[in-house]
Amino acid sequence: MKKILAVFLALLFLLSFNTYADGGNIYISDIKVFIDYIWVPSYNLDGYSAVLVRDLEDYGFDIDWNGDTRTVKITHDPDKKVSPHAPQYYPPHEVGMIRFGTYPSDIKVYFEGRYVPSVNIGGRCAVKLRDINILNTLGYDDQKKEAYIFYGKAPLSGKDSEYINTFYEIMAEIVRGDYERIRIEAMLISGEYDKKLMSDVKEYTDSLKELMDKYKDYTEPAAFSESSMELWWAAVNSRYATCTMYEMGENLKNGSDNPDLFMYMQQYKEDSAYQRDNAMAILATEIKPKEPEMPIDIEDDAED
Incomplete structure (x- = not known):
């Protein structure tokens, strides 16, 4: 069932692809993003860290797609198994380079019942970390170049x-x-x-x-x-x-x-x-x- 949903979402995001750029860009970033202490593939969206909606499914979230209303509902499931995949490495000289542009999407994304803006990047739907920071747990470590956000894990010390x-x-x-x-x-x-x-x-x-x-x-x-x-x-x-x-x-x-x-x-x-x-x-x-x-x-x- 999970594989079917993943394929369906991929097709959906490709169908939502538009040929008119909204002026945004995706840049190569050296900032590591962590959700509940787990390293997540991320993007630099005009200076803001962003993650793919379909990636969240592997990091403790349920993704519910409604084709009639063209909406995606994202909810955190504390009991869901996390199936992470390591992000890609980029050498220092590539950091800051433009990878591709962003495009508008007609898909409406709701995170824990709250509407959040999204963009289409290469046929994939992405949301900014700051827009899914519903628990106000988003933090940054400038020295280590890390961003972290928590939904269900206890702080470590x-x-x-x-x-x-x-x-x-x-x-x-x-x-x-x-x-x-x-x-x-x-x-x-x-x-x-x-x-x-x-x-x-x-x-x-x-x-x-x-x-x-x-x-x-x-x-x-x-x-x-x-x-x-x-x-x-x-x-x-x-x-x-x-x-x-x-x-x-x-x-x-x-x-x-x-x-x-x-x-x-x-x-x-x-x-x-x-x-x-x-x-x-x-x-x-x-x-x-x-x-x-x-x-x-x-x-x-x-x-x-």
């Missing part, structure tokens, strides 16, 4: 908060591995050895190894042991995949070839992708939900 920071420091390097491997693959296709590129990739693998060595000595809070282990293996396989691609690059320089290396790299890459997404899914279950607020007994207060 102390060792728990430290673990979240450590978790995403490593996760960010794992995600970067995809970018570095694509660069090497492009070099291999061109057939021309790029010394500078290979130096950059070597720097990346050394940086990831250094993080992993520090992580070996790190003791995470007991409540986060499962996500910590899954994150570790995601990092291991990401580094294996990138080192294997690096070896393929060196073979290009030396004029040698080992066809098995690509097969090994592909397996390491797939394992890492699964493990990193699973690590975030496990993390979502490890973070305790916010305690429900106790209702105030107005009559008793009045009698007192």
